[in-house]
Amino acid sequence: MSILQLAQRFGFTLSEKAADKACAYEDNATLADLKLGQPAQVMGFQNAEHPSAQRLMQLGMIKGENIELLRSAPGGDPMEYRVMGYNLSLRRAEAAEILVANQPG
Amino acid sequence: MTATKPSELIASDKNQKTQATIAVVGNPNTGKSTLFNLLTGMRQKVANYPGVTVEKRVGELQIGEHNFQLIDLPGTYSLAAHSPDERAAIDVLLGHIADIPPPDAVLVVIDATNIKRNLFVATEVLELGIPVVIALNMVDIAESQHISIDVNALAARLNTPVIPTIAAAKRHESLEPLKAALAKAVNENVKKPWALLEDVQQAAEELATTINAEHTPQESSIKEEAVAAYEVLRALVDKGGEAEKRLVELFGDDLQQRLQAQRDLLTVGQTLAERDANERYAHISKILDGVVRAPNDGQQISFAERVDQIVSHPIIGSLLFVLVMGTVFQAVFSWATPIMDLIDGTAGWVTEWLYATLPEGAIASLLADGVVAGVGSVVIFLPQILILFAFIIVLEDSGYMARAAFLMDRSMRWCGLSGHSFVPMLSSFACAVPAIMGTRVIPDTRDRIATILAAPFMTCSARLPVYALLIAAFVPQQNYFYGLINLQGLVLLGLYLLGIAGGVLTAFLLKRTILRGATPTFLMELPPYRTPNIKSVLMRLVERAKAFLVRAGTVIFFVSVVIWSLAYFPRSDILVADFERQKRAVESSMQIEAEREQAIAVLENELAAAQMEQSLLGRMGKTIAPVFKPLGWDWKLSAAVLASFPAREVVIAVLGTTYAVGSDVDEDDEGLRDRVRNATWPDGRKVFTPGTALGLMVFYALCLQCAATVVVIYRETNSWRWPAFAWTYMTTLGYLGALACAQLG
Numbered sequence: 137m138s139i140l141q142l143a144q145r146f147g148f149t150l151s152e153k154a155a156d157k158a159c160a161y162e163d164n165a166t167l168a169d170l171k172l173g174q175p176a177q178v179m180g181f182q183n184a185e186h187p188s189a190q191r192l193m194q195l196g197m198i199k200g201e202n203i204e205l206l207r208s209a210p211g212g213d214p215m216e217y218r219v220m221g222y223n224l225s226l227r228r229a230e231a232a233e234i235l236v237a238n239q240p241g
Numbered sequence: 242m243t244a245t246k247p248s249e250l251i252a253s254d255k256n257q258k259t260q261a262t263i264a265v266v267g268n269p270n271t272g273k274s275t276l277f278n279l280l281t282g283m284r285q286k287v288a289n290y291p292g293v294t295v296e297k298r299v300g301e302l303q304i305g306e307h308n309f310q311l312i313d314l315p316g317t318y319s320l321a322a323h324s325p326d327e328r329a330a331i332d333v334l335l336g337h338i339a340d341i342p343p344p345d346a347v348l349v350v351i352d353a354t355n356i357k358r359n360l361f362v363a364t365e366v367l368e369l370g371i372p373v374v375i376a377l378n379m380v381d382i383a384e385s386q387h388i389s390i391d392v393n394a395l396a397a398r399l400n401t402p403v404i405p406t407i408a409a410a411k412r413h414e415s416l417e418p419l420k421a422a423l424a425k426a427v428n429e430n431v432k433k434p435w436a437l438l439e440d441v442q443q444a445a446e447e448l449a450t451t452i453n454a455e456h457t458p459q460e461s462s463i464k465e466e467a468v469a470a471y472e473v474l475r476a477l478v479d480k481g482g483e484a485e486k487r488l489v490e491l492f493g494d495d496l497q498q499r500l501q502a503q504r505d506l507l508t509v510g511q512t513l514a515e516r517d518a519n520e521r522y523a524h525i526s527k528i529l530d531g532v533v534r535a536p537n538d539g540q541q542i543s544f545a546e547r548v549d550q551i552v553s554h555p556i557i558g559s560l561l562f563v564l565v566m567g568t569v570f571q572a573v574f575s576w577a578t579p580i581m582d583l584i585d586g587t588a589g590w591v592t593e594w595l596y597a598t599l600p601e602g603a604i605a606s607l608l609a610d611g612v613v614a615g616v617g618s619v620v621i622f623l624p625q626i627l628i629l630f631a632f633i634i635v636l637e638d639s640g641y642m643a644r645a646a647f648l649m650d651r652s653m654r655w656c657g658l659s660g661h662s663f664v665p666m667l668s669s670f671a672c673a674v675p676a677i678m679g680t681r682v683i684p685d686t687r688d689r690i691a692t693i694l695a696a697p698f699m700t701c702s703a704r705l706p707v708y709a710l711l712i713a714a715f716v717p718q719q720n721y722f723y724g725l726i727n728l729q730g731l732v733l734l735g736l737y738l739l740g741i742a743g744g745v746l747t748a749f750l751l752k753r754t755i756l757r758g759a760t761p762t763f764l765m766e767l768p769p770y771r772t773p774n775i776k777s778v779l780m781r782l783v784e785r786a787k788a789f790l791v792r793a794g795t796v797i798f799f800v801s802v803v804i805w806s807l808a809y810f811p812r813s814d815i816l817v818a819d820f821e822r823q824k825r826a827v828e829s830s831m832q833i834e835a836e837r838e839q840a841i842a843v844l845e846n847e848l849a850a851a852q853m854e855q856s857l858l859g860r861m862g863k864t865i866a867p868v869f870k871p872l873g874w875d876w877k878l879s880a881a882v883l884a885s886f887p888a889r890e891v892v893i894a895v896l897g898t899t900y901a902v903g904s905d906v907d908e909d910d911e912g913l914r915d916r917v918r919n920a921t922w923p924d925g926r927k928v929f930t931p932g933t934a935l936g937l938m939v940f941y942a943l944c945l946q947c948a949a950t951v952v953v954i955y956r957e958t959n960s961w962r963w964p965a966f967a968w969t970y971m972t973t974l975g976y977l978g979a980l981a982c983a984q985l986g
Contacts, residue, residue, distance in 0.1 A: 194321065
């Protein structure tokens with residue numbers, strides 16, 4: 137674990153300049169991969185029939201919706217996101233069900 | 242006054258026939274319950290929906306001359322139901338609940354600071370074909386965040402009245418427009434319900450018509466006249482959900498295949514649930530376009546975000562959490578003490594007064610030791626319970642509870658629970674009753690039951706006096722490490738840890754056996770911080786206190802009287818005659834008054850002990866003694882343990898009587914301590930070996946000796962199954978624990 141990750145784990149927000157925003161996420165990245173200060177957009181679900189999928193969509197996990205990681209709890213799990221104008225907490229396991237991509241532009 | 246308009250005729254006719262019913266729907270954290278409380282005032286009834294643990298809250302609202310019945314449905318993000326608890330909302334809306342008529346109108350409460358997500362459930366309700374009034378709540382907060390909303394345009398686009406309301410409506414007049422809109426809505430009819438997915442709606446209508454044609458009410462088992470098209474729609478969209486389950490239960494597996502066949506026809510590329518969510522949000526975005534103007538997201542979140550950077554910070558937030566919980570506990574134990582002492586003192590004074598005023602006999606004893614002691618044992622916990630409830634309600638309403646759950650989720654997960662369980666578990670160290678009532682914040686039913694069953698293991702304030710007595714009597718005052726560690730304190734710590742271990746292991750085992758299920762999710766909104774509405778907090782506090790006094794209080798009171806009569810009857814006249822004779826002898830032989838009085842007091846205590854021995858309770862103790870024999874308990878201890886099943890702290894008074902030191906002892910009484918320490922078997926062996934004493938403490942640590950808790954478990958789980966299980970399980974565990982300790986010698 138790098139010092140960078142360690143600092144993040146303990147909740148210190150890093151300078152946003154540090155990372156290249158445009159290509160922060162890989163092709164099949166999920167919400168669990170989200171980095172602080174690097175918003176993404178929701179692309180869909182690993183499995184649309186996942187028991188939580190419907191509830192997650194109702195809570196705003198809709199394709200094209202912007203989403204940002206705000207922080208994670210002690211131990212890195214659960215995580216808190218901002219989506220659709222409010223804050224939502226998800227466990228890492230659920231976050232890994234949701235596919236994300238870089239925000240356009 | 243002859244020209245009455247036809248519409249008014251119909252209106253008054255409708256209201257005379259039945260009281261109109263209005264259901265209140267909305268997301269959690271929208272101020273829905275506060276609004277409900279402000280609308281209905283104290284005219285509320287709280288019960289459970291049949292078969293589930295969800296609270297059914299019904300209130301009355303007076304508008305002009307008309308009386309309306311308001312039903313506050315549990316906060317929900319959607320009408321889709323995937324668990325029996327989530328079903329309550331749709332069941333009420335479709336008229337499936339026996340004692341609630343189908344609602345004449347629905348009040349949907351939406352949060353003006355987050356209209357988009359809030360409109361999800363609102364647009365679902367609009368599809369029901371019931372008149373809807375939307376309360377756009379917290380417009381004052383939205384305004385302070387510079388969110389501007391064109392209310393008229395919103396109402397026009399939704400085709401339903403939208404009434405702005407403010408979060409902390411202090412003046413009643415501010416609710417008048419909302420009341421007027423509701424009064425109007427109940428008399429309206431929706432001509433053609435709006436439908437989001439028209440093809441699905443059409444398929445649902447057709448299938449509903451077919452089912453209704455195939456099953457006339459006589460031959461099917463359903464009570465309703467017809468299956469609603471909306472229920473079929475829900476069954477189609479929420480695959481595997483509650484609507485599907487209910488319909489399949491009523492009409493057989495054949496229906497499941499028909500539903501799936503329809504789904505296959507309607508599903509193109511994405512599931513119906515996906516289509517429903519995607520198209521609904523697309524529709525909502527269109528509605529809101531140009532209607533709501535908000536400043537950049539970054540600006541409006543600044544305050545809450547700044548607070549959260551501290552409150553939810555992994556390190557600072559955790560320290561703050563410890564501080565908050567420390568304050569709560571400090572308050573529960575130190576603020577409550579003077580009031581509890583006052584109650585205790587008053588009960589003691591009333592008891593003395595009764596004995597002094599009334600002629601000696603059963604009536605005086607019943608009133609003093611049965612009624613006053615019974616009422617006292619209920620009321621004594623009220624200060625602690627009220628303080629704890631007040632903190633829990635304020636923490637919930639302010640939004641902090643969600644942060645606590647967020648911080649604690651990881652640490653609770655390894656025993657199979659989630660962060661939601663943490664605060665109820667912690668509250669249980671004061672008293673299991675408010676803790677179990679506080680499990681309502683846990684969304685997952687299995688988690689909630691596991692928490693309810695684990696909570697009574699925590700060392701509550703009623704266990705403390707019992708521990709204090711037993712530790713003082715049997716654990717030597719020994720210090721280690723230059724007085725830093727004290728053996729008595731160590732034992733107390735051990736008993737606390739034993740309780741924690743018992744609770745945690747219970748949750749762990751339950752979640753892996755009878756409460757096993759899909760890993761619960763932790764989809765939780767972290768609501769914005771808000772100042773709790775004092776009126777609403779007070780109303781809920783009063784309601785919970787009332788619930789405790791009525792549900793638990795009546796049972797404890799009744800049981801106290803039963804225990805009293807078991808300990809009092811039958812009275813032996815021979816013993817009394819004996820006592821009188823000895824008393825006379827003492828009176829004539831002893832000259833010094835102080836000595837004489839002391840001797841008589843000893844005689845009185847011996848009489849009480851002898852009466853106890855031949856009372857029903859004493860006989861029961863002797864009968865059951867063989868069961869407790871392996872634990873090393875004599876009949877006196879067995880009787881005291883039996884008597885303390887309704888309320889564990891009673892054991893001190895009963896031991897006081899059986900060991901002839903009087904019943905008005907407390908845990909610090911040296912006489913009782915010495916008597917207990919020196920109690921012997923008929924053959925002269927000591928009753929309390931270290932093993933027996935430790936076993937007794939372990940028994941009290943693990944056993945569910947609290948009628949209030951049993952009743953509250955019943956109330957919260959809505960079945961006798963769980964309290965029966967909890968009682969049997971914990972008693973068995975206590976017995977086995979004590980048995981193991983007795984083997985130590």
